[in-house]
Amino acid sequence: MQIFFNSISGILIILLMVVLGYILAEKGWFDAKSSNLIARLVTQIALPCYMIHTIxxxxxxxxLLEMLPNLSFPALSMLLLLALAVAIAQLFSVEKSHRGLFTSMFFNSNTVFVGLPINQALFGDDSIPYVLIYYMCNTTFFWTIGTYLIQRDGHRTAGFSWRESFAKIFSPPLLGFFLGLLLVLLDIKLPRFLVSDLSYLGNLTIPLSMIFIGLSVSKAGLSQMKFQKGHLLILLGRFLLAPLLMMLILSMTDLPELMKKVFILQSAMPVMTNAPVVARLYGADSDYAAIMVTETTLLTLLVVPLLMFII
Incomplete structure (x- = not known):
């Protein structure tokens, strides 16, 4: 029971910041460019600094070297989820114009804007390397297979570029991770003033991420939440099948307990916030993607305490 209450406490920390972002957005504090600015601050400044400092x-x-081979576990989980998503889309006759987007949202999760702060709040900084391992795998799948699937739904002729996709895989957060890894492997000690700067900037990651989610919820509108067939199937994949599959895979290993918990939580995170952007680029149904980001993000706040009680 103590674990459950600790989980609730961790979620409340996150929820209050999300609510703050939502209220400020509803009061008109932010214009149309604000969410893009906050997202850029997090992904290009705060999060890379957070990665370097923490590592x-x-x-x-x-x-760190002992942890890297564990990339195989989230990779296996995502491949199985991808196969399940394709089968479920066929079995339940998901609209053909939504199948690529449906599949991408089904097997990819939001491992940074939601996953990182939730794990940090619940498990502390010791969880961060495990979060990053899952993130490396997840972002690779999204910007390759996930983006290709979304493109298939679209009606625009925007060409799919593998070069651009791989450039997005090696994003500032991941480059920050690799730089931190390199510094540790080469035993390079940073000057104390630089360590302090990285710490201050890195500490912006969680509050800005949560305010960003509040802005996104406000922009999508709570009234747009609809629990139709396509929506319910995404919720089934994100919050039931994904964590169950990860639990099954990890039950056959002797990985550290903390790594198992982080991987399970990461697998049950909401839909990627990038999905609506990519859908808009290729002419797919970006409104459907935005609504699913909103629904899954809000429901995460209910699912995580229950999941923590189970694991």
Missing amino acids: TERFTAKE
């Missing part, structure tokens, strides 16, 4: 200050080269 260089808390982990040894041996610990």
Whole structure:
């Protein structure tokens, strides 16, 4: 029961910041460009600094090298979820114009804007490397297979570029992770003033991420939430099948307990916030994607305490 209450406490920390972002958006504090600005601040400034600071200050080269091979577990989980998504889309006759987007949202999760702050709130900074392992795998799948599937739904002729996709895989947060990893492996110590700067900037990650989600919820509108067939199937995949599948895979391993919990939570995170943007680019149904981001993000706040009680 103590674990359940600790989970509720961690979620309340997150929820209050989300609510703040929502209220400020509803009061007109932010214009149309604000959410893009906050997203850029998080992904291009705060999160890379957070990665570098956390890795260089808390982990040894041996610990990091031992963790990297565990990429295989989230990769296996996502491949199985991808196959399940394709089968479910056929079995339940999901609209053909939505099948690519449906499949992408079904097997990819929001591992940074939601996953990172939730894990940090619940497990502390020790969880961050495990979060990053899952993030590396998830972002690779989304910007390759996920983006290709969304493009198939679209009616625009915007060409799919593997070069651009791989450039997005190696985004600032991931480059921050690799730089932190390199500094630790080479045993390079950063000057204290630089460590402090990285710490201050990195600490912006969680509050700005949560305010961003509040803005996104306000923009999509709570009135747009609809629990139709296509919506319910996404919720089934994100919050039931994904964590169950990950639990099954991890039950056959002797991985550290914290890594197992982080992987399970990461698998049950909401739909990627990038999905509506990519859908809009290729002429797919971006409104459907935006609504699913909103629904799954809000329901995450209910699902995580229950999931923590189980694991």
